[in-house]
Amino acid sequence: MLKKPRNGNSAQHKYPHVGRTVSLASLSAHLGLSKASISRVLNGAPAARSIPQVTQDRILAAAQALNYRPNLLARSLRRGQSMTVGVLVPELSEGYATLVLAGLEETLSAAGYAMMLVTHHHQEAKLTDLHRIVMERAVDGIVAVDTSLPVIHSTPTVTISCPDPHDGVTNILLDHDRAAELALSHLYALGHRQIAIIKGQPFSSDTDIRWRSIQIAATRLGLSLHPKLVVQMKENLATDEPGFLAAQRLLATGIAFTAIFAFNDVSAIGAIRALQAARRQVPEHVSVVGFDDVTLAAYHRPALTTVRQPLRHMGALAAQSLLHSFTSGGNHEASHSVVVEPLFVLRNSTAQSPALSLQC
Amino acid sequence: MLKKPRNGNSAQHKYPHVGRTVSLASLSAHLGLSKASISRVLNGAPAARSIPQVTQDRILAAAQALNYRPNLLARSLRRGQSMTVGVLVPELSEGYATLVLAGLEETLSAAGYAMMLVTHHHQEAKLTDLHRIVMERAVDGIVAVDTSLPVIHSTPTVTISCPDPHDGVTNILLDHDRAAELALSHLYALGHRQIAIIKGQPFSSDTDIRWRSIQIAATRLGLSLHPKLVVQMKENLATDEPGFLAAQRLLATGIAFTAIFAFNDVSAIGAIRALQAARRQVPEHVSVVGFDDVTLAAYHRPALTTVRQPLRHMGALAAQSLLHSFTSGGNHEASHSVVVEPLFVLRNSTAQSPALSLQC
DNA sequence: TTGAAAGCGATACCAG
DNA sequence: CTGGTATCGCTTTCAA
Numbered sequence: 001m002l003k004k005p006r007n008g009n010s011a012q013h014k015y016p017h018v019g020r021t022v023s024l025a026s027l028s029a030h031l032g033l034s035k036a037s038i039s040r041v042l043n044g045a046p047a048a049r050s051i052p053q054v055t056q057d058r059i060l061a062a063a064q065a066l067n068y069r070p071n072l073l074a075r076s077l078r079r080g081q082s083m084t085v086g087v088l089v090p091e092l093s094e095g096y097a098t099l100v101l102a103g104l105e106e107t108l109s110a111a112g113y114a115m116m117l118v119t120h121h122h123q124e125a126k127l128t129d130l131h132r133i134v135m136e137r138a139v140d141g142i143v144a145v146d147t148s149l150p151v152i153h154s155t156p157t158v159t160i161s162c163p164d165p166h167d168g169v170t171n172i173l174l175d176h177d178r179a180a181e182l183a184l185s186h187l188y189a190l191g192h193r194q195i196a197i198i199k200g201q202p203f204s205s206d207t208d209i210r211w212r213s214i215q216i217a218a219t220r221l222g223l224s225l226h227p228k229l230v231v232q233m234k235e236n237l238a239t240d241e242p243g244f245l246a247a248q249r250l251l252a253t254g255i256a257f258t259a260i261f262a263f264n265d266v267s268a269i270g271a272i273r274a275l276q277a278a279r280r281q282v283p284e285h286v287s288v289v290g291f292d293d294v295t296l297a298a299y300h301r302p303a304l305t306t307v308r309q310p311l312r313h314m315g316a317l318a319a320q321s322l323l324h325s326f327t328s329g330g331n332h333e334a335s336h337s338v339v340v341e342p343l344f345v346l347r348n349s350t351a352q353s354p355a356l357s358l359q360c
Numbered sequence: 361m362l363k364k365p366r367n368g369n370s371a372q373h374k375y376p377h378v379g380r381t382v383s384l385a386s387l388s389a390h391l392g393l394s395k396a397s398i399s400r401v402l403n404g405a406p407a408a409r410s411i412p413q414v415t416q417d418r419i420l421a422a423a424q425a426l427n428y429r430p431n432l433l434a435r436s437l438r439r440g441q442s443m444t445v446g447v448l449v450p451e452l453s454e455g456y457a458t459l460v461l462a463g464l465e466e467t468l469s470a471a472g473y474a475m476m477l478v479t480h481h482h483q484e485a486k487l488t489d490l491h492r493i494v495m496e497r498a499v500d501g502i503v504a505v506d507t508s509l510p511v512i513h514s515t516p517t518v519t520i521s522c523p524d525p526h527d528g529v530t531n532i533l534l535d536h537d538r539a540a541e542l543a544l545s546h547l548y549a550l551g552h553r554q555i556a557i558i559k560g561q562p563f564s565s566d567t568d569i570r571w572r573s574i575q576i577a578a579t580r581l582g583l584s585l586h587p588k589l590v591v592q593m594k595e596n597l598a599t600d601e602p603g604f605l606a607a608q609r610l611l612a613t614g615i616a617f618t619a620i621f622a623f624n625d626v627s628a629i630g631a632i633r634a635l636q637a638a639r640r641q642v643p644e645h646v647s648v649v650g651f652d653d654v655t656l657a658a659y660h661r662p663a664l665t666t667v668r669q670p671l672r673h674m675g676a677l678a679a680q681s682l683l684h685s686f687t688s689g690g691n692h693e694a695s696h697s698v699v700v701e702p703l704f705v706l707r708n709s710t711a712q713s714p715a716l717s718l719q720c
Numbered sequence: 721t722t723g724a725a726a727g728c729g730a731t732a733c734c735a736g
Numbered sequence: 737c738t739g740g741t742a743t744c745g746c747t748t749t750c751a752a
Binding site for chain 2: 721722723724725727728729730
Binding site: 073109119 | 430469
């Protein structure tokens, strides 16, 4: 199918091809030394300590001069280690995954690892397929973000926000109980008693755990959540449309509510759009709390009160955890979790409940 | 710096275990057929046509049953083709690179290619280093986004928004002349005559070409740009801070202006923040035009009037161009450009010049 | 029709 | 101390 000219050695006599591949073999021919010795010196292997400094210098100089670049494919094949990790994310659109990726990238690249990136858009078929693709490329580890992994292979794996327990998998996840408590108690303190909830899409791995935490927090506050005021987003879109539609459904119930706790910032923005379209002001008539604190949240008007996930930090933690499992060589048998704390961010999309003001 | 996880292929002999140690050799042992035949069948090689269907089915069944996964490292080493492209981006923070990446990813993964992602934060040292890293991993091609490539190797390369001409490199770039004309003529039509310009940072590859286009458009409109009302951002930050500081410098000149054409949306937002801090309303006192139309632009208040770059499309184009150069096997000698058109997006950050209103 | 064997490029073991 | 050499897993040519 694809025809790509095989690189011969231009400096050598084999093929008169235009190529620039300098291999250990060509260095060997050039220097009159064995590939073994050259490899040892170039890698600073312990055995190189017993090679005369002159020879070492000669080798290093030649490598420099000929612009020798080790073929990492060959090295990986031999060492069984590719210095690459595969990263699975649902989207590449905005906020969430991007921030996690930034944290991952920083830590991984500092350790000399490269990142193989694939997206799956929450499509089941694509997911197994992409997972396979990543596996075949012999990555040393896998990081999955907001992804329900079908099967865990023996490759070291770290998940971010994937609450399903998998043996031997480290999972970085948010303290959702705390997050729900922060949001709901804030609304409660402002006098809100009729609080609507916008749940995440079924395919989002945070959806269930978040909802459970919300119920717990509500119970603890003595707050009852009206079943009809709990709606779930369905659409697999990375825009604010799902939140918009969800809020419309809330409004359609005709049941009074003074606040919305949305699944994330983007859906909160969609919800605000729906409220405004229905002539309800935010935060005067309805308070809205988002989630994540993506960049958008601060710039939106009204600026979003939200629960920040330390996404960048979560990415860095995942990377560290993976790197650790490389060096400690072990995949622990049990599922291991790292819990990170959310931070409440107060902005302008929440205010005292209008119900409260009426009482005054 | 890195390494030493001495990995000696420990799980080599666990043959019945379903893991990634299922090789052609183990299949061969299992089936009593040669690796050659198995490889042929599994790859649908032409030579497989002369193998009995029964045998083929037996092979396929066994591969399925044992969950055989070809080692792509070995294959790549042998074929000299890795089905992977390296992608260099400056940041992973917001909008710009993310959208380009989304377009890239979609097209590449549809063609079976994976993406190796590295960021360089515009740091010279890191740039050459990362470029090397990507090269060593034997990628089939490279896509560089807003990156000034130090050296072009023989690897097929496509750049996005890198106006420096490089032989044999396809460059996807925006029609900056048109973009500048759209923005300035809009402001001109609104009566603005004292227009300030916020130029991009020196390291951003669009900076120079954009500025040149602005000058051309201004000249054509008979608009003179006051030298002191042209400021350049310096800070290497992905936040709105550089724009904020630039606008502060504009204000500090004491020279009157009624509009700002910013280098991008994020700097426009920073500029608006500075203006508001100085009690100048946008768009009532000062109109602001952004650039790029990142997601933020629409959600910011006032919503940004801006010039949209079809970033996602540019990513897709780059991927297509790269894929094309793979199949056509050739690296064309001359530098080749693909120009895409900007789209003017009218929102709420621009209005009639107050100077004009005064005349009424 | 099928199999044996020669690599791809680098690393690591084992003699000398 | 150093140089052969087997090996990693796969593809592909050459023979049988």
